[in-house]
Amino acid sequence: MTGFDLHRAAAVARKEVMHILRDPFTLALVLGLPVVLVVFFGFAIDFDVKNLALGVYDRDNTRHSRQLVSVFESSGYFLPGAVDSPAAAARGLDSGRYSAALLVEPGFGRGLGGGGRARVQFIVDGTDNSKAQAVLGYLPGLTGAALRKFGAAVPADPVPLKTRFMYNPELNSRWFVIPGLAVIIIGLLSILMTALTVAREWENGSMELLLSTPLRPAEIIAGKIAPYVGLILAGVFFVNLVARFGFGVPFRGSHLLFLGGTVLFALASLSQGIVISVVTRQQQLAMQLSMISGLLPSLLLSGFIFPVESMPVFFRYFTMILSPRWFMEIARGVTIRGAGAADLALPLAALAALCALLLAAAFKKFKTDLEP
């Protein structure tokens, strides 16, 4: 009666597999959803900020001012459209019709031609973080292009700067987005799947049945988790197939290392679900807790899009309790950079620690429940 019996755990696992197979709708969803979502958002997410509507008020209307507008137009970042007054430009910004406005006052061309200095007003809509910073980033390049177009003595770059982007020379967004997306989806689905399994048994009263058997808590937990690890590995396999052959995302590192990281991450997320399940004992509450602890934190704080390094110090430490933050580093590191186990020692160790912690919590809580 003491210790851990593999056969008994396997029996629980078999029962869980039957549960999963009995609901083919859910099974298909769990296997198919990651692929569908990765394909969809692989196409949808693009960080390029281009074709921005630009309101242009050109009261100067000289050769130079027209040249300036054409610089904006040919950059590909902006779609200039003329407005008749600064007030119209302001209204366009208010309504979101324009993301930025360019105001050229009279005397601009004369100032340039006369060897003086000419300034134009450039107004940026500061409500949209995903655009404003990009627009500001374009301005230095546009200034240089405009100066060349005016034939002004450009303060030529005295030191040429040559940039080389390693691992992703074309800066293809998909290589960045798809591994990250896979991490988020796999993690969330894992939490959601196990969060309900134990709670369901409590709600249906079948938990009493399980408890009256000679099963130990560890055996029940292991049996509940094992089938889902299999499901998740299958899901990850399909996602990787689509990423590599559908989107051409490279896989440069060791498959074994990636597999190890995936298993750790799956175990951590599944255990998180079990902890929620054991604590709540009720499906609705379990779902609410999993969504709250899973959805927004993993989307916003894992480094998927918003960089962890840019967060204030306290939050950089705070993100360390999130398993997707660590697996994000591992997944991107192994696939894109071809990082080895030594490079990823910290994220791997952190993930293993989180995994052990969550498993222990699930086990302990479960055990106290059993022994009145």
Added chain:
Amino acid sequence: MKRTLLAFIRKEFAQALRDPRMKLILFVMPMIQMTVFGLALSSEIKNIKLASVYAPSDAAARRLAQRFTASGWFLPVAAEGLAPEDLVVSGAADAALVFPAGGFARQAARGRGGVQLLVDGTSVTRARSVEAYARAIFAAHAAAEAGLPVSAAPFGFDVRIIYNPEMESPVFMVPGVMGMIVCLVTIILTSMSLTRERELGTFETIVSAPLENYEILLGKTLPYIVLGLANAALVIAAGFFIFGVPVRGDLWRLFSAALAFVITTVSVGTLISTVSKNQQQAMLGGFIFLFPAVLMSGIMYPVENMPALLKPVVYANPLYYFTTLLRNILLKGGDHAVFVFNMSALAAMAVAAGAAAYGRFRQTLN
């Protein structure tokens, strides 16, 4: 008949509020999430680990490298003893600035003082920012070395950022996070409610009460609409008082936007709970709605650039309209045309989702 309905609604309300966990989900959790996301999130790239590789005697290179550190975007890391590529490969540096071997100033004078910037391209957004920062720093450095102020160039932009002149992150992020939280709360409260009652068998009791179909549905949704609105009011107040996010537009516009949005999401949640056969399916349904809604709200990346084929999904996302309205009303003071357009879209969705939920609900009853 009307009295029965009122009593039923009152009963549902009492039942929803009796649960102490409800208060946690409605009031405590949103405050925590608002605070964490409002303080933590920023799309500006900072703290980039930069290794500068130059000979110890190269004073000109050191001056330029110091300018990178002084910019506040970069954190210097030691570059001794390793090839610049290896620094990036091992992850010790996000970028490496490699100066020419023969002395930066001497090579520059000969016109071949090319400096190489190696950037880790794994994070596309970071790589782009690193290059843009480096170009700006190079230009400023060249001007300073030549003894010219940057503004001496014959042409330049006077840039003015309106609505958020200091480019404060919370002002960018909080209106978006508000929408996400209201969406999350209303969906998780409603998407399992009817499925659960059916599974537990309490649904039959309600059906046998002397109430019309629409009255049952009203009683099951109205409390959540009211609670969802209270939740919206709470997060907006938190944005205003904690983060100083301005409320520049009319409150009635804000209220009607929140009302239309909450009706839509409560209806979607109810629809999910009537369609699902068991609670697990209801949960997956909630996930299938929430995940794309949050990702395509325009907060995480610009949705305007999406391929034309996928754009309809954005236009079917109620959170996209609500986020647009929140940003417009809170930060810009509310443009009437924007309000009318987005409100009509949200109202149409509220009606469509409500009708679909009612249709499905009647079917389950019979």
